[in-house]
Amino acid sequence: MKTLIDYKKELNPPQLEAVKYTESPLLVLAGAGSGKTRVITYKIAYLINECGITPEGILAVTFTNKAANEMKERVEKVIGREVDIWVRTFHSSAVRILRGMAGFFDIDPSFTIVDADDQLSIVKLIIKEMGLDQDIYRPQKYAYLIERAKDRLLFPREAFDSGFSTDPLFYEIYEKYQNKLENENLLDFGDLIFRLVRGLKKNQSALKVLKERFKYVLIDEFQDTNHAQYELVKLLCLPRGNICVVGDDDQSIYGFRGARIENIYNFLKDFPNAKVVKLEQNYRSYRKILSASSSVIDKNPGRMGKKLFTRKGEGENLVFFRAGDDFEEAIYVASQIRKLRNDGYRYSDIAVFYRMNAQSRAFEVIFNRLQIPYRLVGSVRFYDREEIKDIFGYLKILINPYDEVSIRRIASKPPRGIGEKTLDWILKSTVYRGIPIFALKSITSEEENSKKNAEDAYSNNLSSGKDESFRYSGDFVGTGEKVTIPVSKKKQVCGFINLLLELRTAMSELPPTEFIKELYLKSGYLDWLRKNNKIEKIRNLEELYNAIEEYFKTYPEARIEDYVNDASLYQSIDEAGEGADAVLLITLHNAKGLEFPVVFMVGMEAGIFPHYLSSDTIAELEEERRLCYVGMTRAMEKLFMTAAKRRKLFGRTVERDVSCFIRDIPPELLEEDSHFDPYEVGIVYGDYSFGDYQNTLGTKKESLNSDVTYYTRKNRIKMTYSDKPGKSGVETISKKTLKPEEVEVGDRVIHGVYGSGRVWKKDGDVVLIEFDDGKKMSFILKYAPLEKEN
DNA sequence: CCAATAAGTGTTTTT
């Protein structure tokens, strides 16, 4: 059944043109808030309903998995039925193709994916093996270069020859890294695209299969594609030109990751008969917000140039506030949020954007204190958590028994008597010689054992029988090194291998969710966490279990392998808290594609935004400016920008100037808020750990023994903590509080911090107190250190 | 081998 769609009614003229145009390649330049998702959605519907293209024939590439899911849902809503359409990220598409057509690409389909973390540990390992000093030859630098080389489709040799890097060490490290990955059946993020592109170039028949399958290709966020991804696009769509790319050069913010803004400029050259449609009507923001954001982005030269306009009203001026420090900044935002609530906004209408995740802390502390519900996106990504990665470590070994990174990761989690030496031996006996780890079973079996023992005794010139400390030794591939293992470790090694074998059997026999339970228990991992009282981690394992359950409900046919692969590409489970009425705390990068009635852009300070590590080159600064533009254009009705004079970052307090981006905004659009008094918010002082907030209000003094002492304004409370073992802790103020029913207007009270005063007003659990110096402040009774004066 | 402690260190954004 086909739903009738009135495209003319649903779309404005340029949108309609973009949807309907299929004669040649199409570049849609979609300004912020111009309805680009709408265009893609309707275009897919149009292709299916009006152009006779089957859903399977469409490949739609989005930037994140989340965007992919949303896009698919929207398409299905427009079409009115479920469709089997590929809406995926580049990486997820690549995994699917590589695994599905592994034979074409000379790839073992049981490969596992290494993430950025694993990647770094491999590079570290190599640098260590090469005997290089990690301080001089920084692993992260080489990991970064390897990533970039892969973006550019350069193998080690080619990278060296082409002058990508003339550092012979880089060449060597990259080559060793690549060899390791290949020997251990691992692919990193870059490989996913790299191997696919290489494979398709080499193997025309594979390319033909894909070209026949994908009748039409759509790419979203085209300005953030890298070279390799663009090559893939060209392979699939040249010379046919069955392609539509959508992007905005002003919103390219992933250059640090290899994204090439030029791709969008080059599209017209590479696809010569391409048509361009510009979407310039902004449906999102009031005019003042739009013009302020334009005046920022206007500073960037060489833009393709769109003239965004809005039919929404003028709107209000932007608000700027300069706080004393980061906590005051958070308190200001909190107080504004309270006001907004009074004006009828919901928490979920509001978002706080910052440049780096570290900035979220002050907001978490203050929001908790003031009971403002918030949702934190992406800071510690779920799949990046140690315990989650450990469980994935187990899974990955079972799928790919060559996976050294995972073996290293979990060998001693929980501790099972396998230390560095033993681990070394295990790896050198198996993975390093191209043998799966399970094969150790035979090496450690009894018969083998005695035979080996005899041989070893011989080769080591040891008297057998007497000295049984060496059980196995050998010459190892590539190294020529002899490694020996004390026989005393046999039990531990056998236990480990048997565990893995049992788990492998369980994996193949049990339903996925049952198997996960089995894994938690049999591995001893859960018990280990329990024993050490790691409540949070146990909770996370529960959450993982739920996620897995959910996954297999959605994809009943899937196998654990599919889950592991999919999850390796996902950044967060993300379901938790979604839809709840809560303020969103999010990085600017993560905010791309979202919109909110009210936006707070915080930390608008030189050094933070633009970030001091991204201010060296003009290109970097331009990217920061685009990031600022992206942030500003998320706001629909109100946009607040804040900065702090001082900020505690990396453990020390630094003074900072206001961001240059603030100065790019015409003063007539930006109002400075200078009336704010943090005390009015009723923040309760003394309730923070370790002087978080004390810096704002109190004086900090350091004593000789390096303990830190904080004094409050009135010197009534002293807080100390110590770096010395056994002594860390806070001597806090008395935690005495008053219950609402114990307080009456007019009562004399003593506040632990501010001294004595009189209750001026009482509203449920909030009291307003007039102190003897005349200052009024409100407090939440539950938290305020209050006593009655007697 | 491993837990506990001490010392050292580098600070961004993420598929």
Added chain:
DNA sequence: CACTTATTGG
């Protein structure tokens, strides 16, 4: 500060 790495002592 938050994290990793090195050292120590059982």
